[in-house]
Amino acid sequence: MSWCSSSFSSSLLLVNPPPRASRNDTRRSLRMSLNNDNTNSNFTSSSLLNSITKLLWGQSLPPGILVATVRTAWNSAWGLMMSQLAPSDFSGGYSRPASKFRILGSLSPGTLHLYVGLACPWAHRTLIVRALKGLEEAVAVSVASPGMDGSWEFKGVGGAHSGSIGPSLDKANGCRTLKEVYGLRRGGYDGRSTVPMLWDKGSKDVVCNESYDIIQLFNSGLNSVAGKPELDLSPPELKEEIEEWYRIIYPNVNNGVYRCGFAQSQEAYDRSVNELFCTLDRLEDHLANSRYLCGDQFTLVDICLFTTLIRFDLAYNVLFRCTKKKLSEYANLHAYMRDIYQIPKVAATCNFTEIMDSYYKTLFxxxxxxxxxxxxxxxxxxxxxxxxxRESLSSATPAIFLY
Known part of the structure; x- marks a missing residue:
């Protein structure tokens, strides 16, 4: 083997190297490439870059220089994008901005309009509670899709499995983007345009863009127009337990997957992924003997957990580097997720095509x-x-199935 390698190397020395293209030849080639742009459908930006590098160096960029240059440029661009799109603390940990608009005072049920995005787990919460409470007629919904520039746009097209909700046009204001809707409010608005967002058609103003406030409102604040006013997803006797569970799952699971995906340092990622999977392990153990988080009663906190779990293997496990285990490896958690998915009306709020397209195609x-x-x-x-x-874990029929 060594002889063959040596002979081959020696033979290379006897071969005349190919003549180096002159700069005039390269310029001529570049002009031809540009002139053929309109006629050659296979012309790409990489073709142009190759021509430019040959013009500057007389040959293709050496691999070492190419890798080092692109790495430096990409790291700088990535840091800039992440600082704008996913603000971090001093350690590089993702710091989610607080919601700008919170519910204050009484509301007029007949003038509310809900804006959502199907990929967003926070918006998904509101769709589920809206459906379970029978508020579809009372609170109309417009469904936005992520644009390639990171904005929310109303396109009115999209794939879905049979019976599932899909993207729509803006049914309340006829706007092209969600940013335009926010801009219609009194005094205007130039901040983050997020979903979910509850809009008051009467006052032309943003009511709320905090998901937890909205699901609490839908659960108990609109019973006068709800199809199922008797269904209570946050009964008084369980409020303390619901809040206790929410204080656990929100930072470590709901926001925890984003803390993993948007971490800007190894330290921040390691801390976030450890807290995420420690919490999932705890939930797995708890759900071995409890049908829902609060026993036999299906509550708002189950919905909050579900909207993260349903996206876990689709997106978070791969894209957000939550790779220690797949959700399907948790027997109790995965069965719990399927249990909730099979509750009437829940599956129709899930659009897996939108979820995967939005996460993988727009989170550049x-x-x-x-x-x-x-x-x-x-x-x-x-x-x-x-x-x-999981029916065997219930001592009585859960209220969600009684109404």
Missing amino acids: PLNPGSIRPVMPSTSDHHFLCRPHG
Whole structure:
């Protein structure tokens, strides 16, 4: 083997190297490439870059220089994008901005309009409570889709499994983007345009863009127009327990997956991923003997957990680097998720095509190539409809199935 390598290397020395292209030849080639742009459908930006590098160096950029240059440029651009899109604390940990608009005072039920995005787990909460409480007629909804520039746009197209909600136009104001809707409020608005957002058509103003406030309002504040006013997803006797669970799952699971995905330092990522999976392990143990987080009663906190779990293997496990375990490896958590998915009206709020397209194709800093992986088989609609076997954990029929 060594002889062959030596002979091959020696023979290379006897071969005359190819003549180096002159700068005039390279300039001529570059002009031809540009002139052919309109006629050659295969012309790409990489072709132009290759021509430019040959013009500057007389040959393709050496691999070492190419890698070092792109790495430096990308790290700088990535840091800038992340600082704008995902603000961090001093350690590089993701720091979610507080919601700007909170519910204050009484509301007029007949003038409310809900804006959501189907990829967003926070908006998904509001869709589920709206459906379970029978508020579809009382609170109309407009569904935005993420634009390539990070904004929310109203396109009115999108894939869905049968019966599921899909993207729509703006049914309340006829705007093209959610930013335009926010801008209609009195005094205007130039901040973050987020979903979910509850809009008052009467006063032309933003009522609230905090998801937890909205689901509490939908649960108990609109019973006069709800189709199921008797259903209470936050009964007084469980409020303390619900809040206790929410204080656990919000920072470590709901926001925890984002803290993993948007971490800007190894230290911040390690801390976040450890807290995430420690909490998932704790939930797995708890759900071995409890049908829902608060026993037999399905509550708002179950909905808050569900909207993160349903996205876990679809997006967070891969894109957000939550890779220690897949949700499908947690027997109790996955069965719990399927149990909730099979509650009437819940599955129709889930649009897996929108979820995967939105995460993989629009979160450019995390997936520059915008390549969308295949959907995990354990997250498919038909798999999620398989028997979950959790009925045996209930001592009585949960209230969610009585109304």
